[in-house]
Amino acid sequence: MVRLTFHGGVREIGGNKILLEDDRGKLFLDFGYPYKKYRDFYEEYLKPRPGAGLLDLLVMGLLPKLEGVYRTDLETEHLWQRFRRAKNYRKLEDIDGILLTHAHLDHSGHIAFLREDIPVYATATTAFIAKAVQDSGKASFDQQVCYFAPRIEECAEGLKQGAYVASSAGDRQRRFCLADKSKLSQGAEKFWEKATGRKKLAWQPLGDICGCSFTLRCFPVDHSIPGACAWGIETSSGWVVYSGDLRLHGRQGRLTELMIKEAARLHPRALILEGTNVDKATNVSEQEVYENAFKAIRYARGLVIADFSPRDVNRLLTFLQVARDTKRKLAILPRDAYLLKTMRLLEPEIPDLAAEESLAIYQETTAARSPAAWLRSIYEDYSSRIVLAKDVGANQGDFILSFSFWDLNELPSIQPRAGSLYVFSSSEPHDEEQEMDFWRLHHWLKHFQLRAFGLPVERNGKWEIPEEERGLHASGHACGADLLRVAREIQPEVLIPVHSEKPEYYVDNLGDSGINVVLPTEGGTLEI
Numbered sequence: 001m002v003r004l005t006f007h008g009g010v011r012e013i014g015g016n017k018i019l020l021e022d023d024r025g026k027l028f029l030d031f032g033y034p035y036k037k038y039r040d041f042y043e044e045y046l047k048p049r050p051g052a053g054l055l056d057l058l059v060m061g062l063l064p065k066l067e068g069v070y071r072t073d074l075e076t077e078h079l080w081q082r083f084r085r086a087k088n089y090r091k092l093e094d095i096d097g098i099l100l101t102h103a104h105l106d107h108s109g110h111i112a113f114l115r116e117d118i119p120v121y122a123t124a125t126t127a128f129i130a131k132a133v134q135d136s137g138k139a140s141f142d143q144q145v146c147y148f149a150p151r152i153e154e155c156a157e158g159l160k161q162g163a164y165v166a167s168s169a170g171d172r173q174r175r176f177c178l179a180d181k182s183k184l185s186q187g188a189e190k191f192w193e194k195a196t197g198r199k200k201l202a203w204q205p206l207g208d209i210c211g212c213s214f215t216l217r218c219f220p221v222d223h224s225i226p227g228a229c230a231w232g233i234e235t236s237s238g239w240v241v242y243s244g245d246l247r248l249h250g251r252q253g254r255l256t257e258l259m260i261k262e263a264a265r266l267h268p269r270a271l272i273l274e275g276t277n278v279d280k281a282t283n284v285s286e287q288e289v290y291e292n293a294f295k296a297i298r299y300a301r302g303l304v305i306a307d308f309s310p311r312d313v314n315r316l317l318t319f320l321q322v323a324r325d326t327k328r329k330l331a332i333l334p335r336d337a338y339l340l341k342t343m344r345l346l347e348p349e350i351p352d353l354a355a356e357e358s359l360a361i362y363q364e365t366t367a368a369r370s371p372a373a374w375l376r377s378i379y380e381d382y383s384s385r386i387v388l389a390k391d392v393g394a395n396q397g398d399f400i401l402s403f404s405f406w407d408l409n410e411l412p413s414i415q416p417r418a419g420s421l422y423v424f425s426s427s428e429p430h431d432e433e434q435e436m437d438f439w440r441l442h443h444w445l446k447h448f449q450l451r452a453f454g455l456p457v458e459r460n461g462k463w464e465i466p467e468e469e470r471g472l473h474a475s476g477h478a479c480g481a482d483l484l485r486v487a488r489e490i491q492p493e494v495l496i497p498v499h500s501e502k503p504e505y506y507v508d509n510l511g512d513s514g515i516n517v518v519l520p521t522e523g524g525t526l527e528i
């Protein structure tokens with residue numbers, strides 16, 4: 001018998017934390033950051049206290065109450081006493097590993113809190129993206145997926161109460177077991193082992209040394225970030241397949257098709273399937289995004305700003321093609337250049353920044369005395385590609401700037417000309433906080449007299465993209481009909497929907513399929 005306990009991802013898009021256990025061992029399927037649960041209590045200026053270790057997260061229900069799985073530098077001896085009678089408390093030992101499906105933080109973010117000796121199973125691309133994002137990120141306490149500086153409980157001078165403060169003991173590294181080691185070139189191994197500065201990382205190829213108690217299958221799938229995969233786990237009850245996030249309509253859709261075929265061959269006992277876009281009837285393809293973006297930008301005068309997620313490397317490549325075809329340069333931020341450089345170590349088809357004439361790197365205004373090591377490496381390696389705000393400001397018709405809402409504060413340096421174009425190629429707001437950001441974005445555009453294209457506008461309390469400006473975003477998730485096809489073709493005995501606000505969709509639409517749809521509950525266990 002296999003037991004599946006759902007500590008996240010139930011009636012929630014993201015935050016997947018599924019514990020799989022049988023007499024062979026125990027695995028976590030993803031260990032994600034639950035954005036929605038955080039937003040119920042916290043915002044930008046109200047955060048869990050880093051000095052409180054695990055306390056805030058456990059009390060507020062952001063982390064499951066599982067003693068024994070978390071970093072020991074964040075817990076005192078007494079911490080667990082107050083939770084031992086709490087609902088869903090468990091002491092858990094000997095976790096075989098975490099099967100990570102992809103490097104989006106709503107699947108990977110809370111790995112930061114797990115003991116570093118629990119190995120992470122992932123594709124090489126996922127591991128490398130996770131590291132590039134962490135290297136170039138804000139080093140925030142809860143996004144340390146690949147390595148972390150341990151904290152110690154200490155009483156600062158003059159204070160009566162101790163707190164968890166950063167120690168100088170040097171980084172601790174997480175063990176990664178890669179599902180596709182054959183892809184690793186020498187340069188890639190060097191990046192992984194040496195990285196920027198002192199961060200030496202350990203990795204192990206899957207199946208060799210990891211000592212996992214289960215037989216695992218890793219199936220690459222298509223999603224809005226490279227390296228995504230689904231997992232198959234052979235348990236004492238038969239195969240369990242976990243989809244992660246996927247789509248069929250992207251450039252790599254054939255990967256998902258192949259996964260469906262191979263997963264079907266396993267005759268799985270259970271399929272844990274995402275359901276983000278169950279209420280969407282159709283998909284927009286990346287080719288349509290290209291065509292619509294090209295049409296919008298072709299006759300634009302002045303500066304073009306393109307707002308998309310650069311970790312969606314496919315989208316970046318789409319806008320690079322638009323830049324080439326409109327005789328502009330795509331100017332990306334240094335952290336995106338670092339991501340491309342990292343990805344190229346594994347995927348030679350990723351453009352080489354040094355050779356690609358249509359790419360530029362926009363140097364942001366910073367107040368730091370000396371740039372971080374990763375940033376220095378970008379400025380040194382690609383010095384001929386660097387452009388400054390004044391270069392862009394003086395030649396506005398030559399650029400497509402890859403900026404998001406969070407980068408708008410650069411505009412006072414650039415001074416875009418009135419009538420410049422802001423192309424929005426991302427998803428619509430999902431909650432009130434994001435709606436506020438869209439209000440601010442509209443104010444920025446008005447202030448600089450920029451034209452918007454594809455941007456959601458508010459009408460009668462609903463934010464929607466104007467009819468004639470749609471088709472600029474291909475979602476990372478399959479639409480309802482495609483998801484039903486995934487379920488029917490794999491034909492598991494049991495289907496368990498996760499990562500969805502409307503899991504009933506599968507109950508309503510698979511009645512005649514012979515598949516038993518079972519809805520999980522938060523913190524609840526299903527025995528199969």
Ligand SMILES: [Zn+2]
Nearest residue numbers: 102104223245
């Ligand atoms: Zn995702």
